[in-house]
Every structure is written in structure tokens, then in C-alpha cells.
Amino acid sequence: MVLIFCKDLGNDEIHEGDIVKNYKNSGLQTENNYSINKLIERMTSKGTQEIEFTKIFLIFYRKFLRPSELLDLLMDRFEQYDSSENKNSSTIHPVQLRVCNVLIHWISEYWSDFQNPKMRFTLQVFLDVCSCRPSFSILCSKLENLIYRQPAIINDNEITWGIPDIDESEPKSIDPLASTDTSSNTITVNNINNSTLSTGTVKPNINGDEPTKEMNSNTSFDSLNNNELLSINDALKMNKVSHNINSKRSSTTNNNTNETKSLSRISSNNTLNQNENTSVKGKESRHSYHSSHSSINSNDDINFKKSLFSSDPSVMSMADPSEFILNQDNTIIAQQLCLIEYEIFKRIRPRDLLQHIWGKRDKNSMESSFVAASIEHFNFISSWVTTQILEHKKAKHRAKVLGKFMKIAQHLRNYNNYNTLMAIIAGINCVSIQRLKQTRQILENRTCARQYKELETLMNSEKSFAAYRVALRQSELPCVPYLGVFLRDLLYIDEANKSVKMDENGNEVINMNKYLLMGDIIMMIKNFQLRPYPFQININVINAINYTPILNDEDAYVKSLKLEPRVQK
DSSP, X not given: OOOGGGTTTTSSOOOXXXXXXXXXXXXXXXXXXXXXXXXXXXXXXXXXXXXXXXXXHHHHXXXXXXXXHXXXXXXXXXXXXXXXXXXXXXXXXXXXXXXXXXXXXXXXXXXXXXXXXHHHHHHHHHHHHHTTSGGGXXXXXXXXXXXSSOOOOOXXXXXXXXXXXXXXXXOOOOOGGGOOOOSOSOOBXXXXXXXXXXXXXXXXXXXXXXXXXXXXXXXXXXXXXXXXXXXXXXXXXXXXXXXXXXXXXXXXXXXXXXXXXXXXXXXXXXXXXXXXXXXXXXXXXXXXXXXXXXXXXXXXXXXXXXXXXXXXXGGOSOSOHHXXXXXXXXXXXXXXXXXXXXXXXXXXXXXXXXXXXHHTTOTTOOOOHHHHHHHHHHHHHHHHHHHHHHTOSSHHHHHHHXXXXXXXXXXXXXXXXXXXXXXXXXXXXXXXXXXXXXXXXXXXXXXXXXXXXXXXXXXXXXXXXXXXHHHHHHOOSSOBOOHHHHHHHHHHHHHHSOSXXXXXXXXXXXXXXXXXXXXXXXHHHHHHTSOOOOOOOOHHHXXXXXXXXXXXXXXXXXXXXXXXXXXXX
């Protein structure tokens, strides 16, 4: 099926000035390009921490930096301000606090970046060192719950879209966290005096400085006070660090018994398994069951598909889904469309958008399944609308269905569901429906037809969707934006701007303005994901929407010609 979702994206010339005007965040944009070290300094500056800058950096950094390299840089930054006075101080140095906050956000949002067992080991050592300092107690409590958990289960697309952390051709190293040592987790010189120190090795420095020699077995701590706290680098140089991962693994339980029932928790009694071999009585054999969600690899995503959109038409409560939809109130249908759309939309993560646009271009990258699911659902709704109109032989009956969808579109506009609104407009304006002059003439002077023309104007691609962009900025939550515009803008910014530039000294620097501009788009999308629609679930309407048989584009056009043949001149 043609991706109707994207068909309007190239109708108008895109001007970079228009995109910058829509997204430019003057608080984050800068005239300077950054080296990697300067980026770390900006994230962890002594002044007020730039939360938005940090969030955007963590979304994009894997395009120019490995996760293990970033962790090393943060550890080095922490160590720079780790004087003996700071270790015993009752307050935390601002830079060290910034480093901890960056780590907390990074681990919370992108735990999959810590697949490398050495990175998780470094985090554990960092936590053990900080836990010796009373001023870090609150931060350690947050970090402990994040660090001591199972490694994330990742899909191939999470590995291929950015710089990988470990060369897969290298032999897998033994996970240092697998130790069963049950001694104290607190690291001081007193409890490591008898520890075996690592042999002298040369540690590569990604900052370009000279390699530094690791501590060897001849290193002596006799000159240190037994109660003196270790630095992070000293702790990492130990071959054995006392820890007990099993005692610290946190287990979280979710008690959702009092929560409002959401689409993702529909019971198996209400959702039905899809069976493509089952036909619906009274429908043509050329109809095909079309899942409104794309195939996804992870187990969570498969369960998500089953709980939301899988139904067996043979056991549906209504004999004719099309007739059932026709008899339902327009408001109820619009509300259920909003619930379905939001459930798909809210699962799109920041990096999914990047994986989608880069996956189309890079041979080694894979597209995001969540973005693909949104696109496939868009195409399904468009085809569903077209099929519903073409189900009826008489023009007056087709006009009734056409008018119904025009009214549903108006409700979707009132609910700020622009993505489904655009899908319905695409279904009504497809060539198979546009050519039905007899059907359209019946509605020509109706209120619904006049209101529909206003919706067409609103979602018109003229001047880079100018009218829609204005409406979107004025829309309150809950709101589901038309994702196609965001994807187009991200793709254009990415292709129109280099990722790396040369400074006045001929050194490569990161074009951070490019990523800040793309990040502003992603942050806007995340904001729209904050609030769900408060509507009640109607499982019969949802099943009727998702498992009404639909026609593909070719069959729809053939049927349109049969219903209203071409007029012979």
C-alpha cells in the first residue's frame, strides 16, 4: 500500500528559514560550534544546569561519541573537582552535582546504552565511592535504584543507528558485575589495603592527551590515612572491588488496581485474536484484513499489538462491522479514534524518530518500529474511510457515509487529533472518492461539506503547512500532532546541515546547532505525549474500526468505476 502518510510532504518547497522560525529555541541556540570536551563542560557547568540542552545531547550524542567514551568523560569531569576538601565537605560541588544529574537522566531514559558490562561496573564503583560521602546520600539513593537492575533488552535498530559501543568482532568480555563477593559496598582505603591491585596497563585517553599509566601491584597506600575516601579513578584501578550486586538489585512492583483502565490493559475477554483466514459475512473476497499496527520485534511490542488491535472477526459481537459503525454516534467514533491514535503515538521515543529518518538512508540502520506503526495505522484509517464509502451501491447511501466521516473529522479537529484528521482527509480525497461526482453533489450545500472545506484548508500543505502549524501552537493538551510534518522537518534539517564543521584552527567540531534544532522538534513531540485523552473505552467500536475489511488502492478504484462509470463524451 502506498504510504499516504507521506504523500503530501513534497508538495511545497521547504525553506530553512521557515523551519528555524517554527522551532528555533533562542535559549539553546548558539553561534559557536563545540568540541566534545566543551559540550561536556556546558552540560556540567558551575552555573544553572541547562536541562533541555542535556536532554537533547543525550538523544543525539551517539552520532559522534560512544557510550563508554561519554561515561569516561563524565567520570573525568567529576574527578576534576574531587579535591580532599570536597570529599569531606557537607555540600556537593556544583559541577559534581551536574555530573550526577546527567547520569541520572541518562540512565533513566537510555538504560540500553549501558549494555557494555564494563560501563555498568564503572557505575557501580562510582556509586560505591559516592556513598561514602554523606552529602551524596540523596543522589546515591536515586542512582542505586537505577544502576542495580538487569541490563536492558535491546533491538537491532537500537544498536545500528549510532556509533556502537563495542566492536562485535571482539570477543565478549566477562561481566565484572558477576562477582559473588559479599563484602562491604563502601570503598575506603581501609578496606582495600589488602586488595590485589591491577597490573600496570596503558589506558587510552579519548581527549587526545598522553596515555596514563594505571596503578600496578607495587603501588603503596601506606602514606594515605586509613579513613581517607578513595577517588573514582583510584577505585576503578582496583582489580577487585567489594560489592554484592545481588543484595542491591532493586525489584519494582506496580500496583495498578486503582488506575483508570487504559487501552493497553484491555482484558483478553474484550480483545480478540486476529485470523486472516476468517471472512466476514457479506463482504467481497478481495477485501483483506489489515492490521492497524506494524510488525514489531520486541516482546513488549508484540503484547502491545495483541492487547490493542488484535481481534478475531469471526467472534465479534456485530455481524456487519460497517453497518455497526454507520449506526454509532459520531462523537463516540471520534473518541475511540483518539484513544487508538494516542496509544500508538505515546510509544514513540525520541530516538525512534531518528532511527526512522536515518534508517531510510543508512544501509546499516533499521527504521523504528514505533514510527512505522504510526504510519501504517495512518494508512489503514485512510483506506478504512475509503472502503466504508464504497460499500454502498446507491449514491444517497454513499453520501450519508461520506457526510458522517466529514462530521467525524470535525470532532477530531475539536479534540486536537490532527494525525487521524489528516488520515480521514486523505481517505476522502483519494482519487477513488474524489471522482464520485453523483455522491458529492448530494452533500454540496450541506453544513458538513462547508466545514470539511475549512478542515482541508487547515491541513493544506501550502507554505509548509503554515495554517496547521499556527493551529498546533494554539492547541491545548491532549493533542496528537500530524507526525508527517515533524518527520519532514527532521529529515530536512538533517540533510541540509553538516554534523561536523571545521573551526578556525582546522579542527573538527560538533555542529550542535543542528542537533539543537532537531532536538527542539523532538521535545515538542514529547510534550504532546504528556496527557492522554480522558475518554471511556468502547471495545466494540475499537474492534469494528480495526477489523472492518478494507480495499487496497487498486481494488478501491475498480469498485469506484463500477459504482459511477466514466461518462462517455
